[in-house]
Amino acid sequence: MGLLDNVLSKFSESLVINSALCSRIRHKKSECSRCMDSCPNEAIDITRAGGKVLVSWESCTACGECITACPNSVFSIKLVDKNRIYTAMKECIAESGEAVFTCLKGKDDCRAFLPSLAYADRKLLVKAALCGAERIVLMHGECGDCRHSKCRETFEKEIDTVRRIFQLAGVDIKISVETDAGNKDKKRAAERLRKDEKAMSRREFFSFVGNRTKQSVGQTIYSISENDQDRKKTVLFAETDRGKSFSEDLVAIGGDALPGLLRKEGLLPSVSIDKTTCTNCAVCSRMCPFGVFEPIYKEIKGRQKVIDIQMNLNACTGCGICAIACMSKSITCQK
Template sequence: MLTQPEYRATRCTRYRYRYSECSRCAEACPHEAVELSDEGIRISASACRNCALCAAACPTEALLADNLPRIEVLKRTAKLPEVTFACAPSELNGDEIVPCLGGLDAAMLAYLTSRGVAVTLAGTQHCAECSHGVRGEARLGLHLEAVEALRGIVGSQKWAEISVPDEGETEPGKAGHDPSRRHLFRRFVGRGADQLTRPISATEVQPVPLKAIRFAAPFSTAGRELLQILFEAAPQDHVPLPAYPALYAAKVGIQPGCTACEACARACPTGAMQIRESGTAWELGFQFSRCVGCGVCVEVCQPHVLHFQDEMENLAKAPEPVILHALGKQRCTRCDRFFISPAPGGNLSDLRRGRCGFFVHFWLKESLMLTVPMNNFQICRLVPRPQAEAQHR
């Protein structure tokens, strides 16, 4: 009996931020079994065929497929000289039977081949007949392209090859032949894969109210940790790594205009966006080694100053976050509470104190910055002066 992937809501960007437009799992599903909503997603038990493509497409690992346990598979195969992955619909034999070859993500394939494990993908000639085939083949192309990029950055001297059997030469119970990577990429890369998964750009995001951000404890993903392992012994003077959607890693940049609303840090599921405070300063930090490129920080950013950069740095674990934005704290002369000034070293003559009480705020020429409690945490927002004055009467 087929089962459906387990859904972990607190890892889902649509659950963490109800206005998120992430649809990676639905776009990867070939059976239209994933239903999207402001509360997250729901998987239709009647439509799902448990191909695990939705789980492979999710950068935050909100979906967990029991028929493709990635860590257990890696433990069984990492010490073998070679391993054959066969897709279940093809009925071919292999060391590991997987529901769809497109469910083998780039982190898994790179981890094995970087350790000298030769990987054979058996059953690719069955994609045209398989109900998973169109989406599965495109997902596999994305992952192979990402592995090739990693191979070129880290160095391929010790990396083993990924191969597929020739079309027409594979029978049930047998897999053979080892074509070149060029032949492999001609078959799989560039088959509409860019339409399945792509980074979110700031121009695609529409402004929405800052509400319904569900806060939960940050977590790390197994795929991101596997990518970091590849760079533990890598040279530090490597060329920058281009951003690939299937790598589930990204480098976030910032433009001028941050309002210090902290929404990006509240919505970030992995803790890559961090708020660091002291008695005198407020800082927005970015922990690159925790970022999986889900894009929820870019979506939730109201002034649209956050963006994904085109290139990434070393994927190894970074000891300290990069400070994207820093502001100095000031003390309110009426309530004695701290507030954040609009810019480091800002001119306090531009600030006009107002009543505090339930709100902590300061006047900034034509606007009022309000800090209000929402969902057990505080959010700052800019309110036009006439509206703010009306609220405080």
């Protein structure tokens, strides 16, 4: 593929996909379909074990449902977008003490723009609290006219979970959902062009096209500037780190006991091994992409043998691939 073809193919891409983290790609018996079930446009397809997670970019609307639905972070926003969101969030907190996330673009407000509020998952909201937010606001527009039809249901579930996290952590941070009524009367140039409510002037048209082109090219050049192999390594490391970072954030906000309390309420996944039936084959450690299982080796008759399996529960995402792969059926995973 030439440079121009590569650039053009990147225009529509909204997410970074790491197929190596998908449980269905890692094991043929995995029946996980959370991303496909959550996608309102049927834009996601998983080929086979050892294959790839594919997205039809023509159908994808960047609603973010798959990011929130997938426990293994197969889908993630581009680094350039993540940095922009975090920078805006921190500036907002520094200015007003509030973290305001919105799906409405605006130049005058101190807000962190998200393509959809479905991106406002528990990881992001907990991070906002750790950055000093005294209040978290999710600002939306007219949801009835929005193409992201499942968004509200998704972010309200995440808010309920985060409120419980704050309660168990003893943190008094309010989370509210508000409507930006002022946006009802604002007509964007794109809407005016699409609905033909009022003809755009020549100056308006070229200004609109120019701004959109600059934005798209900027994001595209950023995306193709990375070597593909380096990008794969970076994504794998970054997304494995993402789960670890969330566990560390939970401990930072509520102490070492908080993850255990959340597991008891089913708000965090949990995994256990029946030591009486475990054969120490260590296949779980090879299948898990997040290092939950650590084989303990001992030299016996000149050979290294696994004598035990230790677990890091804070790294568990609840994908269940360990239980599927375990030949002795010794692993129980509570999602």
